[in-house]
Amino acid sequence: MRSIAVLNQKGGVGKTTTAVNLAAGLARAGLRVCVIDLDPQAHASLHLGLGVATGHESVYEVLVGDASLADVRKQVAENLWVVPAHLDLAAAEMELAGEVGREVILYDKLEADDQEFDYLIIDCPPSLGVLTLNALAAVTEVFLPLQPHFLALHGLSKLLRTVDIVARRINNNLRLTGVILCLFESSTRLAGEVAGDVDQFFGAGAGANTAWADAQVFRTRIRRNIRLAEAPSFGQSIFEYDADSNGAEDYANLAREVMGIALSNADRPKMAGAA
Numbered sequence: 184m185r186s187i188a189v190l191n192q193k194g195g196v197g198k199t200t201t202a203v204n205l206a207a208g209l210a211r212a213g214l215r216v217c218v219i220d221l222d223p224q225a226h227a228s229l230h231l232g233l234g235v236a237t238g239h240e241s242v243y244e245v246l247v248g249d250a251s252l253a254d255v256r257k258q259v260a261e262n263l264w265v266v267p268a269h270l271d272l273a274a275a276e277m278e279l280a281g282e283v284g285r286e287v288i289l290y291d292k293l294e295a296d297d298q299e300f301d302y303l304i305i306d307c308p309p310s311l312g313v314l315t316l317n318a319l320a321a322v323t324e325v326f327l328p329l330q331p332h333f334l335a336l337h338g339l340s341k342l343l344r345t346v347d348i349v350a351r352r353i354n355n356n357l358r359l360t361g362v363i364l365c366l367f368e369s370s371t372r373l374a375g376e377v378a379g380d381v382d383q384f385f386g387a388g389a390g391a392n393t394a395w396a397d398a399q400v401f402r403t404r405i406r407r408n409i410r411l412a413e414a415p416s417f418g419q420s421i422f423e424y425d426a427d428s429n430g431a432e433d434y435a436n437l438a439r440e441v442m443g444i445a446l447s448n449a450d451r452p453k454m455a456g457a458a
């Protein structure tokens with residue numbers, strides 16, 4: 184199984200749109216995909232067609248309570264499952280504050296899960312708090328969506344440092360493997376310039392000895408497309424909402440590119456210090 188956290192502590196950069204439509208693209212290609220919605224705003228859950236979950240039917244109960252992933256996971260399409268979020272999740276940050284091992288609760292629940300998936304995709308909240316740390320402890324890959332405006336790389340050092348620290352202290356197999364340019368406006372000069380900056384930032388030789396040394400910038404750029412912004416309110420992926428849109432084309436291409444990456448270490452993460 185490949186396990187991917189879609190992470191950027193900025194809001195509005197395309198995390199949820201990417202988590203949902205990449206997952207749907209992979210599911211359409213015949214792969215079994217589970218999305219875990221770790222954002223209290225529950226946008227991924229809604230986008231995938233679920234109504235607002237009650238507290239005890241959501242990932243909140245998995246992290247704070249006794250629920251297993253299977254208890255709250257719902258199938259939303261062929262090959263596609265979601266572990267929904269709920270507004271209550273916002274309180275988890277506080278409620279887990281005194282808990283020993285609070286960063287590895289999701290990891291443990293995944294270890295105990297008996298379902299087999301080809302892809303696990305986690306939609307992270309726009310923060311680097313305990314929910315995001317649970318995601319980073321539980322996956323082997325981070326995908327970073329970036330919106331190409333002039334501050335795209337601003338604040339990135341904090342995110343990269345967080346990934347690096349988690350990789351060293353908690354989850355030795357964690358790597359930032361993919362950077363995705365989202366909300367791309369191909370007609371503007373700025374988009375082209377920022378794309379060049381991003382290529383250079385993550386280019387050959389950059390980040391040596393860090394968890395992002397091998398990050399690739401995906402060739403597929405997700406163009407700004409109104410259909411992608413409309414689809415969530417219908418509870419449909421872009422493929423259901425408008426299969427002929429640029430958005431569907433871009434996410435289908437991204438899914439193909441993601442499937443094509445050869446990874447040497449695609450197994451479940453191993454905990455630091457574990458035998």
Ligand code: ADP
Pocket residue numbers: 193194195196197198199200201226309365366367405406407408409410411412413415
């Ligand atoms: P995040 O999860 O990082 O906060 P979202 O995926 O929710 O970001 O995207 C922010 C907003 O931009 C949402 O309203 C979403 O529908 C819209 N959006 C995302 N990607 C695109 C795109 N490529 N074209 C047009 N609108 C987009």
Ligand code: MG
Pocket residue numbers: 198199200222226307
């Ligand atoms: Mg989001």
